[in-house]
Amino acid sequence: MINKVILIGNVGQDPEIRYTGDVNNGTKVATLRVATTERYRDRNGNLQEHTEWHSIVAWRNIADVVEKYVKKGTQVYIEGRLRSRSWDDQNGNKRYITEIQADTLQLLGRKPEGQQQGGYQQSGYQQGGYQQPSQQGYQQAQPYQQPGVQQPAYQQPVQQPQAKPAVEDMPDDDLPF
Numbered sequence: 557m558i559n560k561v562i563l564i565g566n567v568g569q570d571p572e573i574r575y576t577g578d579v580n581n582g583t584k585v586a587t588l589r590v591a592t593t594e595r596y597r598d599r600n601g602n603l604q605e606h607t608e609w610h611s612i613v614a615w616r617n618i619a620d621v622v623e624k625y626v627k628k629g630t631q632v633y634i635e636g637r638l639r640s641r642s643w644d645d646q647n648g649n650k651r652y653i654t655e656i657q658a659d660t661l662q663l664l665g666r667k668p669e670g671q672q673q674g675g676y677q678q679s680g681y682q683q684g685g686y687q688q689p690s691q692q693g694y695q696q697a698q699p700y701q702q703p704g705v706q707q708p709a710y711q712q713p714v715q716q717p718q719a720k721p722a723v724e725d726m727p728d729d730d731l732p733f
Contacts, residue, residue: 559637559638560635560636560637561634561635561636561637561638561656562633562634562635563590563592563610563632563633563634563656564592564631564632564633564634564664565590565591565592565593565610565631565632565634566590566591566629566630566631566632567588567589567590567591567626567627567628567629567630567631567632568588568589568590568591568609568628569588569589569628570627570628571586571587571588571622571623571626571627572586572587572588573585573586573619573622573623574586574587583615583616584615584616584619584620584623585613585614585615585619586613586614586615586618586619586622586623586626587611587612587613587614588611588612588614588622588626589609589610589611589612590609590610590612590632590634591607591608591609591610592607592608592610593605593606593607593608594606594607594608610656611653611654611655611656612634612636612655612656612658613639613655613656613657613658614658614661615657615658618658618659618660618661621661621663622661625663626663630663630665631663631664631665632661632662632663632664633660633661633662633664634656634658634660634661634662635658635659635660636656636657636658636659636660637656637657637659638654638655638656638657639654639655639656639657640652640653640654640655641653641655
């Protein structure tokens with residue numbers, strides 16, 4: 557079975573840092589909300605936008621990174637697992653939530669002013685953010701590109717259908733049916 561979530565989004569509010577038990581002996585846990593936005597055109601050609609909010613839970617070393625470097629507006633890359641849990645609220649009603657348990661966190665976008673580049677690589681955290689964005693956008697490696705023809709990064713190469721041999725060119729014992 558596979559339970560894997562990959563998100564790139566923006567943090568909607570400053571993360572909340574807590575400890576299980578006391579501050580000295582407890583385990584650090586960070587909770588944050590990340591927004592992902594999908595843009596598409598409807599049947600009439602109008603641009604539509606749908607924003608989805610995700611609850612993220614980060615433990616131990618990843619929580620340390622969140623506490624030091626993540627704030628409202630930070631763009632993050634998160635890999636993790638879906639977890640559902642329930643609890644009883646103040647009125648005795650059963651409540652449910654689905655969260656993403658972060659296994660990997662990468663800071664994306666530009667480094668905020670005044671912060672130094674190094675010193676934040678932790679176990680369970682992969683450094684990779686704070687790089688200058690490419691002026692030409694994200695490009696996927698293309699397996700083949702015709703000489704002299706430049707394809708935009710968002711366009712996948714067109715697969716040419718394989719030419720099928722004509723039935724009359726095949727020997728009688730190699731008919732395709």
